[in-house]
Amino acid sequence: MTKDQVHNVTGTTTSTPFKGRREDRRLLTGAGRYTADRSLPGEAHAAFLRADRAHARIAALDVGPALAAPGVLAVLTGRDAAAAGYNRGQPLMPPARGEPMKVPTGPALALDRVRFVGEPVAIVVAETAHEAQDAAERIVVDYDDLPAVVDARAALEAGAPLLHDDVPGNLAFDTAFGDGAAVGAAFARAAHVVRLEQESARVVGNPMEPKAALAAWDGEVLDLWSSSQGSTGMRMSLAGLTGLPPERVRVHAEDVGGAFGIRGNAYPEYAAMALASRRVGRPVKWVASRSETFLSDYHGRAVWMSAELALDAEGRFLAIRHDWVCDLGAYPSAAGAVTNTVNAALMAGGAYAIPAVCGRTRLGVTNTVPITAYRGAGRPDMAFMVERLVDEAARETGLDRLEIRRRNFIPREAFPYAIPSAPAAEAYDSADFHALLDAALAQADWDGFAARREEAEARGRLRGIGCAVFIEPAGGVSPTDEAAITFEPDGSILLHEVAIASGQGHETVLPELAARILQVEPERITLRAGRMDGPSLKGGGAFGSRTMMSMGNVAVAAARVVLDKGRDLAAEALEADPGDIAYADGAFHIVGTDRAIGLSALARAHPGALDGRAELPAPKAFPSGAHVAEVEVDPDTGTTELVRYVSVDDCGVVVNQALLEGQIWGGLLQGLGQVFGEVCRYDEEGQMLSASFMDYAMPHADLVKRVTIELMLVPSPGNALGVKGVGEAGTVGSLPTAMNAILDALRPRGVRRLEMPASAARVWQALRSG
Known part of the structure; x- marks a missing residue:
């Protein structure tokens, strides 16, 4: 596996040179403490x-x-x-x-x-x-x-087996968003209407633990x-x-x-x-056991989607309409309902200035494992549907795939942009879709693709290229978040918050943020996450691409509280007016003199008095991105090779670039795993047919050969750090991007539609029946 260079295109970064994650030594040497330990x-x-x-x-x-x-x-x-x-x-x-x-x-x-x-x-x-x-x-x-009934669409049909007496017709929830009347009027005057039906198949999370x-x-x-x-x-x-x-x-x-x-x-x-x-x-x-993981861990996705896009004669988008049927499994999980309603509605128009947007979402119960939020939680599915629909609109109208996108993007000057499919208070905070797409195309050498396709044809291969542009919600979830900073007798500093890491690097990056404010070495600060033996704190967990926005900002605020308290204590200790006290390099000093007292000394002299606590409303932001994938298909076997992938993401200000890249990599692999192999299937009697790694295809490292990760920084105006979140961007972008590339490769052979996963068997069959 190789990775191309990483660039910062615009904006600023607060990232410091990467010294390695603090937690890696413990985790890589077998000293980690998991539940089984x-x-x-x-x-x-x-x-x-x-x-x-x-x-x-x-x-x-x-x-x-x-x-x-x-x-x-x-x-x-x-x-x-x-x-x-x-x-x-x-x-x-x-x-x-x-x-x-x-x-x-x-x-x-x-x-x-x-x-x-x-x-x-x-x-x-x-x-x-x-x-x-x-x-x-x-x-x-x-x-x-x-x-038994294992398909949510079948579960909602008249006469289907009833799972629960208190859920008539197996319909647990039925909701609509947007302006249906405006959408209907737009479709009535449209010059072109494009329709598409697709499935985002059920997948199993399969954590290592x-x-x-x-x-x-x-x-x-x-x-x-x-x-x-x-x-x-x-x-x-x-x-x-x-x-x-x-x-x-x-x-x-x-x-x-x-x-x-x-x-x-x-x-x-x-x-x-x-x-x-x-x-x-x-x-x-x-x-x-691993079998129990397959059979009882809550699953993800399982959404059947149909959508229609209305365009005028010039290829401008007039309206979009969605109709989703979502599988809840046998019982609703805590996040099962919100996953495919709130998140999806916020993305129903994608990156485009579509005047009229509406949709309906029905949640049905089935005789299957319950569904919950899984990386992206409705976002990859909606991005997939919108971007597949845009590609089909280009084919229907004869417009270039790039031109139809550029013609309909929300312009940068329109932000904040009111979301037509959401309550009036919801708005996309910032983005620059034209710049994102331009950067992705340049890195992917889009203009040189025709020559590469011709060379592949000479070798008997089908080559395709695809792109996708998206914007997604991140953050929110809980009303407020809290963090606290306490001092130990030995001078060490503890940072307390509620989000628990599962590989993101919280132990490294959150102390770094607090250390910048306190102007001390990050190694002096130890993260205590989700501990019941520390201060009782409010806040959401590590999901929804929210941790840096929420916990990062509130950690900085808690550090500022420490300095505010310290200034008064230092003024008393130094017998000076608080207005004459300045702070630098871990010590308070009287301006214009050499009289000073260190932060640690002050904490030891006043046990507990320097401890700081902060609470902030949980911010929300809207990361965005433009991705390009290039694939090559062997028509004799259906085997598809992902030969190149470009990810250009706007995640706001970058705090730690290496950790951010790791999040993008992880998201890409999970999304591409769903594109190329992952699927959980049941037979008609409700027996899982893919309940082991013999039957369930997990992505391998050799799935990606050449990946370019590029960052474009448009700071979020909604939080002090200017961050936007990146934990799900790779997954959100990779589903539509890779599938658009695969269909571009297959289209010359008459293939117009293909469901995920694009396994060798499915691709081979599609080519035979194209």
Whole structure:
């Protein structure tokens, strides 16, 4: 794998020379502390019995053989969970406008009925993990099978098998956005109308660290160790599952081996673990197998999309209309509704000045694993649909793909730009789409592509090039965020916040930001993220490309509070007026004199008095980008090679360029994984056909051969640092870019439509039936 040079095109950067991530030594030498590495004295071990069918009534459940097995301490079922009030329901993130969402509830373990393969039916607690697993296999369950439905479109049809009595027609939520009347009028006068139907297939998050939990009780307080993206959200989620007040719940996470959205909230298994620990009076630990990861970690995507674009005779966009059917799985997750409603609506017009925009989104329940936010959370799907539609509009009208985009871009001078598909208060803050596209085309040598295509044809290969331009929402989520800075007796400094890293480099970059304000070496500041033994803080987790905007800005604000407090204390210590006190190089001094006192000395002299705390409204911004991909297809085998990829992103001011590039790389690989191989499929009976790495294609490092990452910096006016967020940009841009390139390669052979993933078999078949 090679990577081209990285450029800063415009704007400014506050990035400092990269010395390596502070956390890397610990993580690369095996000294990381993941959930499975945590143990408590006297702990027992748990295993789950899971449903082996997608839809059935539980006619009988005999746990006697399991209770008689060696080492078994307890076996709990749905009746135990229901009696204790431990359920699978939890606070939902608010979806878009519409009637209240229909939310089925039930105990943390299946009671009377199972609704997807992998749903937990019972938990066994034993002295060892192997004893628990052996005993779980002895539980006898008699099922009365029921018809299953695994496609959300089929689930919404009349006569489909009903999953929940309180969700009529399997329709959990139905919402609309934009101005339907204005869109209808625009379509009526349009010279061209382009229609497209596509699927963003179900995918499995598959973090390196499987789901795991360790539950223990400290009197009436529940402690839970588990992978998490943020302590506040996990605490509230677990409180919702158990019925405990939040102050009686403590959640803990140190290192997290990947998250991608699926570690944002508590799982029903965690509530079952809490109940099991309560029942046996000991800590209880559980580490999922990789099979359980496939069958019970919440999945992503699973959206069926159709859209129409209306154009005038000159190729200007008049209106766009969307119709989505989204799979929620068997139960709504906390983020399942908001993922494909709020985020998608904010991107429904893409980077284009489309006067009229509207859409409808329906969320249906099916006999499958629940869906949650997965890297991009609705953003890649909408970017994919808009940019595929624009390419088809170019083909329909005969306009050049680049010209039709340039003709319809929102101009830079129009920002802030009111979003037609969103409430009046929502506006894109800043972007420069013309400059983004120009930079991407130059890096990709777009003008030289014709010669490369001709050379490929001489070798019997099909070569294609594609582009995409996008703007996406980032940030927000929680109303406010807090951070605190405290001083230890030895002079070290602790920075406290709630977002928990899963590979982003928080331990490196957040102390760097605070250190710049305090003018001390970053090594003196240690990040304490999501800790229950520190200050109680509000805030969202590490999702939605929000951490630098939210936690970065509030960390800087907390450091400024420290300096404000320190100035008064220094004035007292130096017997001077506070107005005569200045701060530089880690010390307060009287202006015009050599009298000074260091920050550390002041903290030691006044224990606790220098500690600072800040709270800020959670900012929102709109990162944007232009990507170009070039592919080559072997028509005899359908094998597609990604020969070049260019990513030009506007993520605002860059704080740490190396970490930012890492986020773009990660996002690209996840998006390209979905384009070229990842897909989770069920058969008609609800059995997962891709529940192992033998059947589920994960992206490999050799998927990308030549990648250019370029940054264009248009600072966000919505936060002091001017940052915009970058965690999902690679995924948002890569889905439409790569698919546009693949279809460009196949179009000369008559292929007009192709669903993701563009596997060799699918491409080969498309060429044969083109």
